[in-house]
Each structure stands twice: as structure tokens, then as C-alpha cells.
Amino acid sequence: MRPTRAVIHLSAIEHNLALIRTMAPQSKIMAVVKADAYGHGIVKVAQCLEHADALAVACIEEAIELRNGGIDKPIILLEGIFEASELDLIEQLDLQMVIHNQQQVAMLLEHPPQKALDIWLKLDSKMNRLGFSAEQFRENFERLSSKPFIRHLRLMTHFACADDIHNPMTQEQLVEFKRLTESLSGEKTAANSAAVLAWPESHFDWVRPGLMLYGCSPLLDATGSDHQLRPAMTLESKVITIKPVKAGESVGYGANWRAEQDTQVAIIAIGYGDGYPRHAKNGTPVWLNGRIVPIAGRVSMDMIAVDIGSNNTDRVGDRVVLWGPELPVEQVATHADTIPYTLLCGVTSRVKFHWSEQ
Numbered sequence: 379m380r381p382t383r384a385v386i387h388l389s390a391i392e393h394n395l396a397l398i399r400t401m402a403p404q405s406k407i408m409a410v411v412k413a414d415a416y417g418h419g420i421v422k423v424a425q426c427l428e429h430a431d432a433l434a435v436a437c438i439e440e441a442i443e444l445r446n447g448g449i450d451k452p453i454i455l456l457e458g459i460f461e462a463s464e465l466d467l468i469e470q471l472d473l474q475m476v477i478h479n480q481q482q483v484a485m486l487l488e489h490p491p492q493k494a495l496d497i498w499l500k501l502d503s504k505m506n507r508l509g510f511s512a513e514q515f516r517e518n519f520e521r522l523s524s525k526p527f528i529r530h531l532r533l534m535t536h537f538a539c540a541d542d543i544h545n546p547m548t549q550e551q552l553v554e555f556k557r558l559t560e561s562l563s564g565e566k567t568a569a570n571s572a573a574v575l576a577w578p579e580s581h582f583d584w585v586r587p588g589l590m591l592y593g594c595s596p597l598l599d600a601t602g603s604d605h606q607l608r609p610a611m612t613l614e615s616k617v618i619t620i621k622p623v624k625a626g627e628s629v630g631y632g633a634n635w636r637a638e639q640d641t642q643v644a645i646i647a648i649g650y651g652d653g654y655p656r657h658a659k660n661g662t663p664v665w666l667n668g669r670i671v672p673i674a675g676r677v678s679m680d681m682i683a684v685d686i687g688s689n690n691t692d693r694v695g696d697r698v699v700l701w702g703p704e705l706p707v708e709q710v711a712t713h714a715d716t717i718p719y720t721l722l723c724g725v726t727s728r729v730k731f732h733w734s735e736q
């Protein structure tokens with residue numbers, strides 16, 4: 379069997395959640411598990427997030443998967459509903475939703491639910507993605523706060539640049555959110571992972587960490603271990619061939635890597651068909667037998683090559699780590715001109731997943 383697999387370390391997720399608790403001790407935690415828990419398996423991850431106060435997903439399909447998997451925690455839909463027909467399920471499955479646009483307000487008012495719901499009203503504090511302008515935010519708060527079918531009306535916003543601790547925009551967004559909400563009742567939330575780490579003033583009643591639950595640093599130029607986070611995914615495979623390459627010879631499609639001296643390359647069973655980034659450049663780090671070796675040549679669909687030098691003791695069948703505790707995914711992302719989010723979310727279904735209690 380092809381040895382390419384992703385091992386999910388559930389104890390690392392538990393550890394990261396406990397660490398978040400110590401970083402935001404006054405806040406409840408809404409653990410973000412959208413996009414299949416950032417590629418880690420939504421139900422398995424939710425089962426190990428026993429100590430989270432709620433779970434957040436992007437859409438109702440993800441919430442259904444959680445409820446079908448036996449998860450009975452509060453669940454928040456971060457993009458709310460897309461059509462009015464979802465309201466019945468919101469009630470049946472006891473879901474909470476974000477309301478970020480006028481269409482969603484209209485759907486709710488035209489189809490008032492029988493059971494009282496928890497709603498998160500979203501302010502666009504100038505990320506200019508989802509949420510109401512300041513004026514609409516106040517109007518909708520007034521409009522909705524007196525409705526009997528709303529149990530709790532809560533307040534939220536989202537940061538554009540919290541990952542960059544030198545960017546003044548987070549402080550500006552925070553000031554705007556505080557200004558608009560200080561006289562309003564209702565719990566508040568603003569902080570994603572970066573803000574949990576770097577902007578304690580933004581923690582409010584609830585924090586909403588995603589990436590850091592999975593052991594990665596959301597801050598620029600840092601890795602999870604810099605914050606005592608533990609990586610939750612190991613992507614691993616094995617060496618399937620070792621071959622000599624003479625000085626001047628090329629490796630792989632497009633012949634875009636050439637040996638500067640006589641060497642050996644190891645061919646490893648992983649490629650972009652598994653979600654390994656096609657854009658990983660020559661030199662991207664790969665872990666093999668306790669050291670880092672560089673990618674040599676283009677990533678193909680099922681394989682990559684690494685330069686292991688001519689004095690090695692590597693063998694066919696040796697284990698290789700593409701990212702995990704031995705090699706931070708943040709470093710691989712940098713070499714592939716991307717971010718750890720896309721790498722974690724992008725592991726394909728061809729890869730065998732194994733959930734480990736360790």
C-alpha cells in the first residue's frame with residue numbers, strides 16, 4: 379500500500395486548546411472547525427474539543443456533519459444562512475448564526491422562528507468583507523434586540539491584519555468596534571488566533587481561534603513552537619527509489635534543477651495529487667532520517683525528489699516527513715509562497731488519515 383498518510387495528533391489539539399485557555403482566561407472559546415477542521419477531520423476534532431465552549435463553522439452543511447457525528451455543543455455559522463429554507467434546520471439542529479447582511483435580516487423577519495435563537499450581529503470594522511456598516515449595525519441592533527424570537531443578540535467583528543503586530547489597522551478596528559458596542563448589551567467577539575496571541579485587548583467575552591488549535595503560528599515570521607503550540611498534523615511518506623545523479627544532470631519535469639556535483643536523489647511518494655504544494659521551490663525543506671534535505675526539481679502529481687548527497691545512509695522504505703513536529707508547516711508554506719492554512723486544508727482524499735490519541 380502506498381505509504382502516504384496524514385497522522386492527526388488529537389492530544390496536540392487538546393494541548394493547544396488548553397494553552398488558548400491560559401492566554402485568554404476571561405473569555406469563552408469558540409473553536410473554529412470549518413473546512414473539515416482545517417483539513418484535520420471535523421468530527422474527530424470536534425470530539426476531542428470537549429473543553430471548548432462552542433464550535434464555529436462556515437455553513438450549515440458543516441454543522442449538519444457535526445450533528446450527524448453526535449456533536450451536541452453550540453455551533454455558530456460564521457457566514458449565517460444563504461437562503462431562508464435553512465431556517466427550519468437552524469431551529470431543529472439548535473444552531474446559532476451570524477447575520478452580516480440586510481438579506482439575512484429580511485429572511486429572519488419574514489420567517490420568524492418558533493424557538494428563540496442566538497444571533498451574532500456582525501460589524502464590518504473596515505476589513506470590507508462581511509458585516510454591516512456602523513450605521514446599519516446600530517439600526518439592526520435596535521430592530522432585532524426587541525424580537526421575542528431572539529434569545530441572545532451578540533456582537534462580532536473580524537480583523538484584517540492581526541497577524542502583523544506592527545500594523546496599526548488592528549488597533550483602529552478595535553477602537554471602532556468598542557465605540558460602536560460599548561453602550562450595547564450582548565456578548566462580544568473579535569479575536570482570531572493572531573489576536574488571541576498578540577492583541578489581548580481584543581479578547582472580549584469570546585475568542586475565535588482556528589489555526590492555532592492545529593498548532594501553527596498565525597503571526598508572520600513565527601512557528602507554532604515559538605508559542606508552545608504543538609503541530610496537530612504529520613504529513614508523511616516513504617522513500618521509494620534512490621538514484622545517483624551526475625554533476626550537470628537534471629531532475630524532474632522541465633529539467634529545472636541540475637546537480638552542481640555528483641550526488642544522489644531520493645524519490646518520495648507524495649505529490650500535488652496528495653495536496654503537497656506544486657509551487658514548492660527547489661530547496662524546500664523535507665525531513666529524512668533526522669535531517670533536513672532540499673527538494674530537487676519540480677513537484678509532480680505523485681512524487682517529489684530530494685537531494686540527499688552522495689554520502690548518505692538512506693534506504694528505500696525510510697520514513698519522510700513533509701510537515702509535522704519534525705518540520706513546521708509554516709516553513710514549507712514560505713518556500714511554496716503560500717500560508718499554512720492552504721497546506722493543511724489542501725491534503726487530498728487520496729492520503730490515508732489516521733487519528734492518533736497521542
Ligand SMILES: Cc1ncc(COP(=O)(O)O)c(C=O)c1O
Nearest residue numbers: 410456536570571586587588589
Ligand atoms: C470570522 C472568523 N473568525 C475566526 C476565524 C479563525 O481564524 P484563524 O484561523 O486565523 O484563527 C476565521 C477564519 O477564517 C473567521 O473567518
